[in-house]
Amino acid sequence: MTLPLKPKQIEAVFERLEALFPSDTARPPTVKEDIDLFRALVGCLLSAQSRDANTLKAKTQLFERADTPATILALSDDEVATAIKPCGLYNMKTRSLKKLCRAVLDLHDGKIPRNRAGLMALPGIGRKCADIMLLFSYGEPVIAVDTHVHRVCNRLGLASGKSEAETARNLDARAPAWAKVNGHMQLLDFGKQICRARAPKCPNCTLSSICNYDEKQT
Numbered sequence: 001m002t003l004p005l006k007p008k009q010i011e012a013v014f015e016r017l018e019a020l021f022p023s024d025t026a027r028p029p030t031v032k033e034d035i036d037l038f039r040a041l042v043g044c045l046l047s048a049q050s051r052d053a054n055t056l057k058a059k060t061q062l063f064e065r066a067d068t069p070a071t072i073l074a075l076s077d078d079e080v081a082t083a084i085k086p087c088g089l090y091n092m093k094t095r096s097l098k099k100l101c102r103a104v105l106d107l108h109d110g111k112i113p114r115n116r117a118g119l120m121a122l123p124g125i126g127r128k129c130a131d132i133m134l135l136f137s138y139g140e141p142v143i144a145v146d147t148h149v150h151r152v153c154n155r156l157g158l159a160s161g162k163s164e165a166e167t168a169r170n171l172d173a174r175a176p177a178w179a180k181v182n183g184h185m186q187l188l189d190f191g192k193q194i195c196r197a198r199a200p201k202c203p204n205c206t207l208s209s210i211c212n213y214d215e216k217q218t
């Protein structure tokens, strides 16, 4: 089991990530970002276990037909499923999407809640989607934990958890406040480029002297 990092080591991790990935205001938006809150939420729901390119295709096809709760509810289940087919699990996601639309209309008068509890109470919206909405749509300092962030945190000893949600709760308690502004994108890029799922680049890793991963390569 990876030993948890101490507070000073956690600060050092984020300082090194900041040096490696300075905040980039010119970065292109992720597939889950959209200036329209409802569309951003739908993008997040559709992104579960789907590659970004497939999510984008599904989103585009759906929003060509309907992009509000009421107009999506007016489509048949078959129409929705056909539109979102590229992102996989389309029957389940169709049911979730319809329930989400219903809840947004009936419980929130068509508006999207702007706190974690309210977002997570919506059908089909878990901790990751809620945190992505808080970060990208509402500009809150939140480190959303996806599969890459979850892996990096658990290997390093930055935060632990059996699930992404558990890691997110632990990371939220351990990360310094200043690091939560850019921490999501930095850990995400670090996980994709260096601490990769297969063959992490440990010998070239700027965090190697801090990292507690049992299987760290030297």
Ligand code: SF4
Binding pocket: 155, 156, 194, 195, 196, 200, 201, 202, 203, 205, 206, 207, 208, 211, 212, 213, 216, 217
């Ligand atoms: S040393 Fe290896 S396992 Fe540890 S953070 Fe760097 S790449 Fe990941």
